[in-house]
Amino acid sequence: MSEKKSICINKEATHLYFIEERFEAGLVLRGTEVKSLREGRANLKESYAKVNGDEIFLVNCHISPYSHGNQLNHDPLRSRKLLLHRREIRKLIGKVSEKGFTLVPISMYFSDGKAKLELGLGKGKKLHDKRESLKERAANREMERAFKNKQFD
Numbered sequence: 322m323s324e325k326k327s328i329c330i331n332k333e334a335t336h337l338y339f340i341e342e343r344f345e346a347g348l349v350l351r352g353t354e355v356k357s358l359r360e361g362r363a364n365l366k367e368s369y370a371k372v373n374g375d376e377i378f379l380v381n382c383h384i385s386p387y388s389h390g391n392q393l394n395h396d397p398l399r400s401r402k403l404l405l406h407r408r409e410i411r412k413l414i415g416k417v418s419e420k421g422f423t424l425v426p427i428s429m430y431f432s433d434g435k436a437k438l439e440l441g442l443g444k445g446k447k448l449h450d451k452r453e454s455l456k457e458r459a460a461n462r463e464m465e466r467a468f469k470n471k472q473f474d
Contacts, residue, residue, distance in 0.1 A: 339444045342440075
């Protein structure tokens with residue numbers, strides 16, 4: 322079993338989208354990007370994945386320049402190619418071409434020393450859906466608090 326070391330999580334993804342399916346994708350990175358990720362300096366907040374031909378790219382993901390890098394440092398917002406199996410790419414291309422589906426990065430982590438991205442196939446939530454999920458989360462929090470404070474005989 323591989324151990325997963327979390328780098329960053331996109332908390333906004335589950336708030337804005339219903340995640341239908343999840344995929345694990347590898348990332349094509351440069352050396353200073355990997356070193357920066359090991360320091361935990363990445364942000365998925367406004368990033369998304371897009372299809373370009375028969376490849377999928379991660380766009381607008383901010384990986385800060387490596388602190389000890391020199392002129393060989395990377396561009397923080399460059400597009401990065403995602404590594405997926407051919408059948409997964411075909412499936413995602415078919416789903417994204419449907420109305421309402423988009424590719425949302427959920428989290429980035431290290432698995433067996435390699436940087437991985439959890440990519441979700443999301444369908445956008447309407448405003449009432451977002452309110453409903455906030456109410457549900459608050460209710461679950463209240464229940465947990467009540468169970469925690471209740472004394473059992």
